[in-house]
Amino acid sequence: MPTLYILIIAIMILLGWMGYNYWRLKRAATLLENAEFAAKIPQGQLVDLRTPDEFRRKHILGARNIPYEQLKQSLGALRKDKPILIYENDRGQRVTPAAIYLKKQGYKDIYILSYGLNDWDGKVKAG
Numbered sequence: 001m002p003t004l005y006i007l008i009i010a011i012m013i014l015l016g017w018m019g020y021n022y023w024r025l026k027r028a029a030t031l032l033e034n035a036e037f038a039a040k041i042p043q044g045q046l047v048d049l050r051t052p053d054e055f056r057r058k059h060i061l062g063a064r065n066i067p068y069e070q071l072k073q074s075l076g077a078l079r080k081d082k083p084i085l086i087y088e089n090d091r092g093q094r095v096t097p098a099a100i101y102l103k104k105q106g107y108k109d110i111y112i113l114s115y116g117l118n119d120w121d122g123k124v125k126a127g
Contacts, residue, residue: 031111037113084111086110
């Protein structure tokens with residue numbers, strides 16, 4: 001019986017943590033489906049947060065590669081007066097902290113490709 005209580009508490013903590021992260025993400029950025037994301041590309045700065053190797057294999061046409069690990073050092077390459085559109089393979093572990101970091105640095109219009117490159121149906125460049 002105590003094991004069941006521990007399991008229930010662990011699940012509640014996990015769900016609470018997921019909810020908190022989702023709330024933080026929603027405050028920092030807007031999630032967009034493919035069509036909405038594609039419509040914003042001409043006015044924005046399209047940033048691929050994946051590794052250079054992943055970027056070389058395939059990326060959205062017009063994207064620039066700023067790996068998540070180098071985002072802090074590359075802020076000078078991004079303008080605050082233009083929307084920033086970010087993506088990775090799926091909505092995984094890089095876009096959420098990247099969006100939150102950019103928001104803290106004063107960037108206002110941050111958009112995330114909802115399901116990432118894996119679900120993208122627009123133009124890509126494959127290497």
